[in-house]
Amino acid sequence: MECPLPEYPLSGAARSENARTRRLASVELSFDGGAGRVHQAADNGDNDAYTTRPMAYSKGLEHDGRGFLKAGAFEALEQALTRPGTDQEVDPAFDVPVAHVFDPDGSKVRTTVGGSKVGYRKLESPLAGMYYENEGPDPDGVGMAPAPKLGESELCAEMVEVYAMALVRDMTFSQLSEPSSLLTHVDPSVEGGQTLTFDNAGKPATVQDLIDGLNALAWFGKGGPVSSLGGGPLGPDLTGHEQRRRAARFDTEDTTGTRVTAETLFRGSSPGCKTGPYISQFLLAASTNGRVGFGAQEISLFVKPMRAGVDHMTNWAAWRVVQNGEKLSGLDECDPTRRPITTPRDLAAYVHIDQLYQAYFCACLMLLNAGVPGQKGFPNAGRDTREGFATFGGPHVLSLMTEVATRSLRAVRRQKFQIHRRARPERLAAMLTLAAHEPVALGNAADKFTSMLTEMGVIGGGNPDTRRILDWIAARNALLNACADDRVYQVAPDPEDFAPSDAGNFLLPMAFPEGSPMHPAYGAGHATVAGACTTVLKAFFDLYDEDGDQLIPRLDSASPGGRVFTAVGQGQFGNCSPFCIFSDPPDMTVEGELNKLAANIAIGRNFAGVHYYTDYYDSLRLGERVAVGILQEQMTAYPECVKMSFRDFDGHRIDLETDGSGTAPGVTMSVDNSDAPEDVAAWWVQTLAEFPERP
Template sequence: MANSQQGNSGKQNFNVRRKDARAIRNDVEREAFDAFETTPPETNGDEARFDSLDLPGFASFTKALSHNSEDGLVDPASFTSLLDAIEAETQAAFEDVQLGGGVRLLANPLNTYSFQLIGNDSNGARMAAAPAFDSRNTAVDMVERYWMALSRDVPFDQYTTSPLIAEACADLNNLGFEQEFGFVCTPDNIFRGPYEGCDVGPHVSQFLLQDFDFGNQPIRQLQRYPQEGLDFMTDFETWLAVNNGDVDPTGDDVLVGTRYIITLRDAGQWVHIDFPHQSSLWATIILLGKAAAISAASPYASGAITTSDAFGSLGGPDITIQSGFAAVYGLKHAWFQKWGVHRRLRPEVYGQRLELFRRGILGQPFDARFNELFGAGADVWQTTTVLERILEHNKAQNVTFNRGDTDGTWLLPMGFPEGSPTHPSYPGGHSAFIAAGATIAKAFFADGVISDPVVPTADGQGLVPFNGPPLTVHGELNKLIANVTLFRDGAGMHWRTDGTTAGNPGTAIATGGNLLGENMAVSMLRDVKVTYREEVGPFQFDSITGAPIQV
């Protein structure tokens, strides 16, 4: 009887297995412990600077807190209550945060302090400080936010002939976009990422275009798209109500049909309601469906194993779930940086600060007070041509949709009715989770040419073959990272530096969630691969920076 209860497992020495499991846990714990950086994170100093100017929270995240109804600046006591809760790190302390209208709530600040048992701990990761509010980099970045907003309805396949896109390129280049972000803007690369493959072929990655089978379900990558020409939060009254949390218009988008992604407005809607693991999961399923070459790190791919196939380890179930794990862990890393360190304001708030001067509430545009607050960026606002465009655009929006401020504003036209989320801007959550998930895909799949590339038809209702330079697996994964990151920028949610690196190639500043997410995924691969019984070789692929990575 005893033997039948034990079955074949009775031959296994579970005491040895128990010790082996503990040894592996100890080894990965030691790696994560050694990687935990204990020096204080670097910040841009904005919080202290504006507190000293008697403008607490002026350049910080304050959405959903209590704000002055006249100028939209945060109530100092409300801001202090948030800082106190962040320092306390407890659920009870966050219950004491003084909100504004109370309809819109803070987005999960306690996730800042979550622990994770795979990969490096979020609180031990470090990244470059966000560019300061008064920097030239932030000002040029904001100019790009404005041009993206104005360009939301220009089809990607018309960029090379669009006068608006040509004007945007000319303005950004005149302001020194290359110096700040590493490349000269052209109609072929504007609003794209700086990584290998991002400027090759269609604007949209193949992993957001190609149809595929999700198990027994055929998935066409058609998506609901918003009404053309409809932007939000272009009048001061609505901006104040949304920022103070008096209203929560989430879900009030006007969606008019389905099509493949052909404009920035379409793209913004994709990243409006996606799940963190969705884009990288789509990529892994598409590659599995294409029978794309698996990394030589796998003994099943290298030919070292010839009598069995990969499945729960190193096969489809494993690869797809690992990208999902990486995405949610990348989100935890982003949340620590957002709430616990940087608390950077969103572009929609920077635009409101400009509007305060246009209205004469804080002073006049380009006066001494303006120059003091905007610093090196002040010259950008005297040079750019985009403010006149934005004033006219918002005037038309407000007249057409019966809003206030029918003479126009300098507010950033938002792609979503609720504007940005109620968590700080830096780094972008999307930028961290897509980089983490796509890095897992780069590790498990060998690079090679993407088969049967496609591009949407002009009306977005179908797909046709793409005839152009070869598109590669890793190049299109890099493009996917940049797409999911910059599509949020196109809706007005983020700064370019929230996601990507800043500066010229070779001297880039390690800003943004893309590098944060990639680094997290590498630490996760380090831990996961030691759990396999197979003899796994090194995962080898290139970083988004171009540097070789081996795990």
């Protein structure tokens, strides 16, 4: 791109007119190019297909003893969220049948703490997706593919995966990387916690046994039949989006052979996520004392860990009161000594109460403190007389991350509430439990649950490897229910509550007392913000060599001695004070560790039990597109040539460039070195193009 000498109208009418022209150019970019061409894909149809609405988000509404909604409750929620048939965009009163309607005096509350009843929770920002934006894509200008359908292999696989993640919360990530490690859990009723093993045919189970259970599922396994969002007018085969999503879980795109390994178990989908330790260096390697410099202050990367072995919602009474919205938040049991993120439960503790851009703010501080330079295409790069600060320096990038965070949250709220309204894993687990005992209770969804339970090995006697995972869940629930009286809260019994057998109790043990937040699963707020903030970091810092396509390992700038940190188990820190150090793999890079950071934060929510894998995968790419739209739009404000180059979460090279003219044509985007309009447009709708547009 040619870069003419910039013209600077210093003041007066010329400056004012130039500012207006540039502002209008940014509007043109937002609505006539890029995200302005995106269509909204329809939801997967599950909420309309089944009379019992087993996959509909309904938390905070009133549920009967078997977990179903009172008549008309979900329809009232939909009406308030979307205002069909009216000339109003929003319902200011938002009069939906939550607790103020079904229990105005609190007489139905069953949970007490110290003898006092708890209150009720409220839905979180249900109308945020109806708000507009004055920067970047409109919330309706970006979208997500339909979520996996009930009864299909992908949903079956990601539900079993969430079960598996719940089982290993108190193992270290180092242990999970070794197939021979014993599969352990903690009995919290014993003083200090007692480590137990899961049983596998009379022998202690191992991590490899868990992996075998996952690989026995069609979605993960040896090229078995895989159902998909195809079906009907799209045909029986996997869509391209599903193929990419499936392949991204593994080290290879080969469609045969065992898929999940200890090296790929619970890992992210982007370049670098499967390299090196599970936890990103940006969550560990600030320094040997775990602190990040923040001006004259420091920020500790250590977390206050939740007490090992303490899981929640393992009996139907506790599950039901949480679905009705009873407020158990803030009742976590924590250990007083802070430590580096060592176990999945530690990661869940981090993502429970973090400020959503927190991890990326700290990562940005680490990069700035390490002296990692800005991009070569910035106007101050290589200059003898100036350097970045207000523009293309620390204040610029640190504030830009907060901007993309708020915008991406509105975009994902629209997906959650106005479009998909997908149930959280805790609800699907309860419906699977009910289906294992009373399939007829699921109405016209019974066959779909029978299909899932058959693939899981619960029905029909097949697939014993996967069945073991559900048996371990049932055993874990029985152990925790035996010591339920030790909780800081108590739930009064209700004779209407369904009572599953111990062996058939497949409720999902939750890391948080309150379970999921008060908003639907798809998309995920943490993952969307992760995608947006990480994209800003990759677009701002110089992560590539002179050819622009080879990654430079810069971890030696962020960690002492060019080494890699990994946290080990409590009591095993030894001289690592408190990290263990080993040689730096040559293919670990800053870009990879940033991608891994985004995956850690998003998948940390899966370890807590509040999200599925697809919530992470698709939301990450939603946030990425919000960020690219904002970066592209802001280029109209730059009166000099600026170029940003980075790789997206699928490995495509993205170039954003302006000639400084302040016009929409003066801002270009290319994907894999092509600026052809059709190629750029295809990138914006990569996750959406194959699916029918929402009416």
